[in-house]
Amino acid sequence: MCGIVGYVGSRIAGPLLLEGLKRLEYRGYDSAGVAIMNGKGVETRKAAGKISMLETIMVGNPVAGTLGIAHTRWATHGAPTTTNAHPHVDCKGNIAVVHNGIIENSTALRHWLEDNGHTFVSETDTEVLAHLIEASFDGNLEEAVIEALHMVHGTYGIAVVSSLDPQKIVAARMGSPLIIGLGENEFYVASDVSAIVEHTRQVVYLDDGDLAVLDRTGYRVIDLEAQEMTRTVSQVDWDLGQIERGGFPHFMLKEIFEQPATVENTMRGRLLPADSTAKLSGLNLSDDELLSFDNIIITACGTSWHSALIGEHMLEEMTRIPVEVEYASEFRYRNPIVTPRTLCIVISQSGETADTLAAMREAKRRGARTVGLVNVVGSTIARESDGGVYLHAGPEIGVASTKAFTSQVVALALLTLRMGRLRAVSAVRGAEIIQALMALPAQVQEILDQAEQIEHLAEQYKDNSNFLYLGRGFNFPAALEGALKLKEISYIHAEGYPAAEMKHGPIALIDSAMPVVFIAPHDSVFEKVVSNVQEVKARGGRVIAITSRDEPQLAGLVAHEIRIPQTIDMLTPVLAAVPLQLLAYYIAVKRGCNVDQPRNLAKSVTVE
Numbered sequence: 372m373c374g375i376v377g378y379v380g381s382r383i384a385g386p387l388l389l390e391g392l393k394r395l396e397y398r399g400y401d402s403a404g405v406a407i408m409n410g411k412g413v414e415t416r417k418a419a420g421k422i423s424m425l426e427t428i429m430v431g432n433p434v435a436g437t438l439g440i441a442h443t444r445w446a447t448h449g450a451p452t453t454t455n456a457h458p459h460v461d462c463k464g465n466i467a468v469v470h471n472g473i474i475e476n477s478t479a480l481r482h483w484l485e486d487n488g489h490t491f492v493s494e495t496d497t498e499v500l501a502h503l504i505e506a507s508f509d510g511n512l513e514e515a516v517i518e519a520l521h522m523v524h525g526t527y528g529i530a531v532v533s534s535l536d537p538q539k540i541v542a543a544r545m546g547s548p549l550i551i552g553l554g555e556n557e558f559y560v561a562s563d564v565s566a567i568v569e570h571t572r573q574v575v576y577l578d579d580g581d582l583a584v585l586d587r588t589g590y591r592v593i594d595l596e597a598q599e600m601t602r603t604v605s606q607v608d609w610d611l612g613q614i615e616r617g618g619f620p621h622f623m624l625k626e627i628f629e630q631p632a633t634v635e636n637t638m639r640g641r642l643l644p645a646d647s648t649a650k651l652s653g654l655n656l657s658d659d660e661l662l663s664f665d666n667i668i669i670t671a672c673g674t675s676w677h678s679a680l681i682g683e684h685m686l687e688e689m690t691r692i693p694v695e696v697e698y699a700s701e702f703r704y705r706n707p708i709v710t711p712r713t714l715c716i717v718i719s720q721s722g723e724t725a726d727t728l729a730a731m732r733e734a735k736r737r738g739a740r741t742v743g744l745v746n747v748v749g750s751t752i753a754r755e756s757d758g759g760v761y762l763h764a765g766p767e768i769g770v771a772s773t774k775a776f777t778s779q780v781v782a783l784a785l786l787t788l789r790m791g792r793l794r795a796v797s798a799v800r801g802a803e804i805i806q807a808l809m810a811l812p813a814q815v816q817e818i819l820d821q822a823e824q825i826e827h828l829a830e831q832y833k834d835n836s837n838f839l840y841l842g843r844g845f846n847f848p849a850a851l852e853g854a855l856k857l858k859e860i861s862y863i864h865a866e867g868y869p870a871a872e873m874k875h876g877p878i879a880l881i882d883s884a885m886p887v888v889f890i891a892p893h894d895s896v897f898e899k900v901v902s903n904v905q906e907v908k909a910r911g912g913r914v915i916a917i918t919s920r921d922e923p924q925l926a927g928l929v930a931h932e933i934r935i936p937q938t939i940d941m942l943t944p945v946l947a948a949v950p951l952q953l954l955a956y957y958i959a960v961k962r963g964c965n966v967d968q969p970r971n972l973a974k975s976v977t978v979e
């Protein structure tokens with residue numbers, strides 16, 4: 372959510388910053404801007420709308436200079452106008468700031484600054500920072516930034532430049548991710564690796580409370596008391612190809628089609644067929660510890676919350692430990708029952724979702740052991756959890772999560788297998804699970820091979836304005852996920868429900884204009900689902916069924932059928948997710964929607 376990139380070196384900064392912003396556009400895309408040191412002072416360019424608007428302005432009116440900062444915005448305080456776009460400057464235009472996060476005491480600070488003669492031009496909380504730094508400035512930028520940051524409450528990832536101390540970029544982090552990229556006599560600051568991976572794979576992940584000072588000759592990290600800090604340099608293990616569309620019209624489609632490989636990558640080296648179990652070395656939990664938990668809490672947001680629901684079902688069935696799934700945003704503000712014998716599983720693609728991170732910290736504070744199921748290596752949740760399982764799905768750029776979801780379910784299956792084998796799962800059952808896991812990549816490919824047929828189906832349904840998604844057991848969360856995918860990217864109203872629960876409300880909506888997508892593979896609740904299909908059919912609803920074999924009982928009840936391969940019950944959501952993703956994708960494209968950057972959404976929600 373919001374993206375920052377900054378550069379200092381010997382190359383012209385403008386094009387590098389624009390390129391970086393384009394790579395970050397998935398994080399926020401309502402306005403953008405740059406501030407570049409032009410040799411005399413700070414020069415800014417800003418535009419409302421996509422990065423391409425800013426690019427047009429910069430092509431027409433370029434800024435020379437080899438040091439600059441840039442920002443792509445997802446509005447929180449103030450509408451997405453050019454004035455509210457970052458960078459924000461102080462009264463004299465000597466100091467420019469880009470900021471991710473929220474300054475919670477900005478109203479009070481603004482009044483105080485106005486009373487002291489400062490003039491504000493935007494409605495943003497960020498502008499307060501520029502004026503605070505101006506008020507604190509006494510010849511050294513990092514000292515002024517430190518003084519200003521001591522006055523603010525809230526979250527920030529910032530980058531600051533000033534014509535009064537013109538050779539450096541000062542960056543600081545509290546709750547909003549920030550990294551330093553190390554090049555040859557050039558240095559970068561960015562809110563995530565994708566902005567700079569084209570130029571360097573050597574990065575330093577800043578921690579909360581860190582402040583970095585970058586110039587052409589190097590960088591140093593200090594804390595908010597100006598004490599020197601040592602931070603290790605990490606190597607990014609993916610490359611530019613993984614964040615490019617590679618011939619696909621959208622990142623989302625590319626990511627859907629990557630799933631045979633990503634599902635495999637999540638399992639790679641982790642299955643132990645000889646012992647019918649899984650090896651998860653990052654967990655940092657011994658067998659004794661794994662046996663010691665009394666309860667499990669899984670917390671997450673959005674799509675990750677849907678995989679959490681699937682995990683609950685798997686873990687309870689196979690470990691017999693009570694599991695609770697909590698929206699991270701709810702968990703953090705109630706008084707949950709957590710003990711040192713609680714295992715808290717935290718699921719997040721980005722590893723940066725503010726509510727999920729806060730929930731994890733709360734669980735830790737109360738003594739739980741935390742395990743992160745995270746995709747982004749080096750992200751805050753990955754670093755702060757006691758142990759974890761990386762998804763290894765590679766960068767996910769499409770705002771609507773696809774490959775991360777299927778990898779999350781696979782990672783949960785691995786964890787369930789590991790814990791289950793210590794408790795209630797026999798070697799024979801464990802071997803069945805392993806076999807089913809190993810079959811998944813080819814099975815996902817079989818579904819992808821039907822993409823054309825699903826696209827054809829999308830053509831018939833693209834003009835509907837409501838959809839219902841129904842499933843039971845493991846596929847109730849799959850129904851929620853199918854509905855979420857459709858509403859996120861096509862703006863069609865869609866609801867997911869447990870199939871039988873439909874009778875208690877949504878059934879009132881059913882008529883011939885209401886398509887109902889049933890996730891009905893041949894699992895242990897199939898017969899029950901058939902009765903629900905009949906209920907819909909009896910009211911004139913049009914049924915699209917996701918099935919896994921010829922089912923005579925569905926004959927005459929179903930308008931369209933999408934076939935997925937047969938697997939064990941707990942893995943059906945992995946296979947069901949794929950046609951649901953494709954259906955949502957094709958409907959959205961046919962409605963003319965921007966699937967990679969749906970309106971109002973953001974990929975990594977780093978504010979509450």
Ligand code: G6P
Pocket residue numbers: 672673674675718719720721722723724727770771772972973974975976
């Ligand atoms: C946002 C994204 C969703 C994602 C959710 C949780 O809402 O648009 O696609 O599922 O955040 O993100 P996380 O990175 O924590 O999985």
